Amino acid sequence: METLERILAEHPFFEGLEPRHFELIVGCASNVRFDAGQFLFREGEEANQFFLIRRGKVALETFAPERGPIVIQTIGEGEILGWSWLIPPYHWHFDAQAVDLTRAIALDGKCLRTKCEVDHHLGYELLKRFAHIMEQRLEAAMVQLLDLYGARA
Amino acid sequence: MAPVLETMLPTAHVYDPMIPTPYRIHRVRKDTADTFTLELRPAAEARRLETPLQGEAGLARIARHPVPRFAAGQFNMLYVFGVGEIPISITGDPADPKQLVHTTRVVGTVTKALRKLKRGDVLGVRGPFGSCWPVEEARGNDVVIVAGGIGLAPLRPALCAVLSEREKYGKVVLLYGTRSPSDILYQRELERWRARFDLEVYVTVDRGTGGWRGNVGVVTTLIPKASFDPVNTIAMVCGPEVMMRFTALELESRGVGADSIFFSLERNMKCALGFCGRCQFGPTFVCKDGPVFRYSRIKSWLTQREI
Amino acid sequence: MSQPIVHVGGQVVVERPHFEQLLDVLSKKGYRVVGPTVRDGAIVYDELTSASDLPVGWTDEQEGGRYRLKKRSDEALFGYVVGPHSWKKFLHPPVLRLWQAKRSAGSFEIAEENQEPSRFAFIGVRSCELHAIATQDKVFMKGQYVDPGYKSRRENVFIVAVNCGQAGGTCFCVSMNAGPKATSGFDLALTEVLEADRHYLVVEVGTERGAEVLSELPHKAAHQDEMETSERIVAKTAQQMGRSMDTTGIKDLLYRNYDNPRWDQVAERCLTCANCTMVCPTCFCTTVEDVTDLTGDQAERWRKWDSCFTMDFSYIHGGSVRPSAKARYRQWMTHKLATWIDQFGTSGCVGCGRCITWCPVAIDITEEVRAIRESETRQKEDEHGDA
Numbered sequence: 001m002e003t004l005e006r007i008l009a010e011h012p013f014f015e016g017l018e019p020r021h022f023e024l025i026v027g028c029a030s031n032v033r034f035d036a037g038q039f040l041f042r043e044g045e046e047a048n049q050f051f052l053i054r055r056g057k058v059a060l061e062t063f064a065p066e067r068g069p070i071v072i073q074t075i076g077e078g079e080i081l082g083w084s085w086l087i088p089p090y091h092w093h094f095d096a097q098a099v100d101l102t103r104a105i106a107l108d109g110k111c112l113r114t115k116c117e118v119d120h121h122l123g124y125e126l127l128k129r130f131a132h133i134m135e136q137r138l139e140a141a142m143v144q145l146l147d148l149y150g151a152r153a
Numbered sequence: 154m155a156p157v158l159e160t161m162l163p164t165a166h167v168y169d170p171m172i173p174t175p176y177r178i179h180r181v182r183k184d185t186a187d188t189f190t191l192e193l194r195p196a197a198e199a200r201r202l203e204t205p206l207q208g209e210a211g212l213a214r215i216a217r218h219p220v221p222r223f224a225a226g227q228f229n230m231l232y233v234f235g236v237g238e239i240p241i242s243i244t245g246d247p248a249d250p251k252q253l254v255h256t257t258r259v260v261g262t263v264t265k266a267l268r269k270l271k272r273g274d275v276l277g278v279r280g281p282f283g284s285c286w287p288v289e290e291a292r293g294n295d296v297v298i299v300a301g302g303i304g305l306a307p308l309r310p311a312l313c314a315v316l317s318e319r320e321k322y323g324k325v326v327l328l329y330g331t332r333s334p335s336d337i338l339y340q341r342e343l344e345r346w347r348a349r350f351d352l353e354v355y356v357t358v359d360r361g362t363g364g365w366r367g368n369v370g371v372v373t374t375l376i377p378k379a380s381f382d383p384v385n386t387i388a389m390v391c392g393p394e395v396m397m398r399f400t401a402l403e404l405e406s407r408g409v410g411a412d413s414i415f416f417s418l419e420r421n422m423k424c425a426l427g428f429c430g431r432c433q434f435g436p437t438f439v440c441k442d443g444p445v446f447r448y449s450r451i452k453s454w455l456t457q458r459e460i
Numbered sequence: 461m462s463q464p465i466v467h468v469g470g471q472v473v474v475e476r477p478h479f480e481q482l483l484d485v486l487s488k489k490g491y492r493v494v495g496p497t498v499r500d501g502a503i504v505y506d507e508l509t510s511a512s513d514l515p516v517g518w519t520d521e522q523e524g525g526r527y528r529l530k531k532r533s534d535e536a537l538f539g540y541v542v543g544p545h546s547w548k549k550f551l552h553p554p555v556l557r558l559w560q561a562k563r564s565a566g567s568f569e570i571a572e573e574n575q576e577p578s579r580f581a582f583i584g585v586r587s588c589e590l591h592a593i594a595t596q597d598k599v600f601m602k603g604q605y606v607d608p609g610y611k612s613r614r615e616n617v618f619i620v621a622v623n624c625g626q627a628g629g630t631c632f633c634v635s636m637n638a639g640p641k642a643t644s645g646f647d648l649a650l651t652e653v654l655e656a657d658r659h660y661l662v663v664e665v666g667t668e669r670g671a672e673v674l675s676e677l678p679h680k681a682a683h684q685d686e687m688e689t690s691e692r693i694v695a696k697t698a699q700q701m702g703r704s705m706d707t708t709g710i711k712d713l714l715y716r717n718y719d720n721p722r723w724d725q726v727a728e729r730c731l732t733c734a735n736c737t738m739v740c741p742t743c744f745c746t747t748v749e750d751v752t753d754l755t756g757d758q759a760e761r762w763r764k765w766d767s768c769f770t771m772d773f774s775y776i777h778g779g780s781v782r783p784s785a786k787a788r789y790r791q792w793m794t795h796k797l798a799t800w801i802d803q804f805g806t807s808g809c810v811g812c813g814r815c816i817t818w819c820p821v822a823i824d825i826t827e828e829v830r831a832i833r834e835s836e837t838r839q840k841e842d843e844h845g846d847a
Binding site: 169170171172173175177196232234235236237238260261273275277419420421423424426427428429430431433435436438441457458459460 | 558559561563566567568570572599600603604605607608718744745746747748750751752756759761763766768772773774775776777781782783784786787790791795798799802803
């Protein structure tokens with residue numbers, strides 16, 4: 001647990017949290033590991049966790065029957081994965097599959113969102129941080145959509 | 154237990170249901186770069202193979218309604234002489250007794266051959282097959298129709314059927330998304346629909362090009378714009394499977410129940426009779442249990458890969 | 461010799477020398493008599509001109525991926541189980557022209573195939589095969605559409621069933637409630653009895669048609685001890701099954717386990733060669749081919765057996781829906797044992813064991829079910845262990 005605490009403390013995402021909030025989060029954290037090819041979560045499942053990826057790479061995917069799996073984005077070391085646990089109706093919208101052997105810290109989102117309902121300060125702190133991540137991912141996705149490297153349509 | 158055929162219409166039991174009926178092409182219309190529409194009328198010398206076909210009364214019935222009755226959402230198997238046969242949704246108005254209309258995209262050998270046919274050429278038709286859109290179940294409700302790309306083609310008959318008895322429905326909304334402005338189907342008809350005061354129509358494209366000043370964004374972004382009562386809504390969705398899954402997600406988050414949402418699926422089909430086995434999707438045959446399915450029935454199968 | 465009137469449900473005895481006449485009687489009534497015969501090192505189903513065409517004195521040794529014929533020490537007519545053929549080759553032909561068409565006057569005309577439907581007499585149909593035929597009957601005649609060709613072939617068939625005198629190395633009809641005793645769906649059902657000094661067949665009459673045919677053969681009423689002997693033979697067969705399958709809750713078991721790692725394991729072995737689907741008596745999937753001649757004026761539509769193991773099978777524009785071997789093996793097995801139940805009300809499997817015998821890498825459907833069941837037990841144990 002001590003190592004977990006140190007890792008979380010050193011990560012920019014958790015910077016600036018009040019000690020009582022930080023302790024709460026550490027209490028909800030555990031080490032997890034996924035072999036290459038293993039799924040972290042599947043589209044449609046209940047979203048009750050989020051992950052801080054420490055090593056390895058995760059592909060956010062959907063699939064079409066005739067095309068097979070389509071990777072939308074990859075999430076790598078040091079990045080946070082998963083915000084559906086915070087937004088009703090709390091279901092994953094995509095599949096997440098480990099591309100390489102992946103070690104991560106899983107945080108119990110289900111537990112945290114109950115705490116957020118009670119302690120709105122915690123909720124606001126988490127939402128601020130996730131809003132920032134969502135903004136980054138959204139902008140990236142929008143620019144990705146421009147198909148900048150393609151020949152002119 | 155045989156699956157419950159919730160959206161089935163009884164279809165004519167043809168003696169040998171693998172034999173096509175000749176239909177003549179009345180008109181070919183180019184819709185977009187790779188999409189075209191065929192208007193088909195029974196070839197004059199064809200007998201419609203329907204049992205029982207009794208003499209004068211039977212012939213008189215055919216004269217009044219030359220084309221077999223179909224329900225919105227059903228499909229025909231279209232046969233190009235000597236080339237092959239494929240399933241294509243019927244896109245015409247179910248109330249039109251004179252002709253069958255099919256819109257399709259050029260994607261393979263048979264569609265390439267279909268594209269080469271001209272007015273006056275004859276092709277083979279078997280059908281209609283499959284389950285239909287819940288046009289009756291939707292009475293008394295708001296109706297939300299969400300079409301992605303060529304998914305508008307199988308939904309058009311549903312919209313026609315609803316509009317033909319407009320007073321039986323609440324709010325009616327059409328949401329249509331496609332890749333780019335040059336891929337928009339049925340432009341003139343869309344304009345006519347938009348001009349009505351009792352129909353909300355929103356169109357969007359994934360990529361705005363050539364001075365497009367309309368909506369840009371995936372079709373699910375139109376759902377928040379539409380006004381409908383989620384608890385009393387029937388939604389009919391057709392397009393690529395990924396688009397349908399995200400549409401259902403969005404509709405559900407608006408409060409539409411999974412049993413009020415309907416998809417139309419597509420799989421390999423050679424017989425359309427439930428005999429060749431190719432169209433199986435989990436425990437269902439898309440040709441006879443579908444192609445229209447209630448979302449709640451297939452929801453868990455949709456997220457299973459390679460089913 | 462007294463000739464008692466035979467009736468439906470009655471049992472009579474026909475001595476081995478008189479059995480020869482059964483095929484003649486059927487042939488004279490206009491039936492095409494087909495049944496087991498030795499060819500190319502296997503017992504296959506083909507035309508029989510006389511009882512000597514049967515695999516007299518032969519038996520088969522079957523195991524996963526293994527089939528060998530061996531000479532018996534007796535002259536049994538039916539001393540073997542099932543081979544690579546099943547009766548679907550006659551009722552649901554592997555290659556069939558559906559119609560011919562020719563261009564005419566700016567349109568085209570279709571000529572239906574109007575040949576006289578064959579009237580087959582099947583000799584030697586095992587209980588598992590009776591169940592398989594009934595299973596395919598549901599597919600082709602009991603749904604919304606009827607296959608008219610299947611219906612006419614099926615309605616005209618005369619079935620002489622045989623109660624198995626031994627079980628095969630890969631048989632598990634008992635697990636599937638499909639044998640070994642033939643209980644319905646036959647015109648006549650035979651149990652062959654070989655004793656030191658006597659070789660006879662106990663014949664159960666299933667239908668009026670069967671009674672009519674039987675009454676043309678020398679026969680006499682079966683005695684109590686003859687009937688008991690035949691019952692004992694069949695009971696012994698039931699104890700000898702080479703395989704077994706626990707079918708408790710099998711549909712839900714498989715529905716829960718679409719992501720079980722066992723599928724990846726079996727996929728590493730499976731060659732997707734489609735042998736299992738070709739030999740399986742209930743597999744019915746087909747493809748349709750539209751062809752034309754060089755002039756383009758004549759066209760034909762043919763139907764051919766196909767297999768869910770091919771890439772083409774599930775192809776829609778863009779690609780195959782089941783590109784991986786894992787998905788295709790899973791499709792076959794879950795269809796056979798699970799989704800078939802939702803589609804047709806029964807299992808698709810009759811426990812004949814052919815898929816096990818004819819798989820080149822000896823994949824065993826009973827083992828796969830067992831492995832999936834055990835993986836759930838193991839998982840439950842792991843979970844309890846952690847608690």
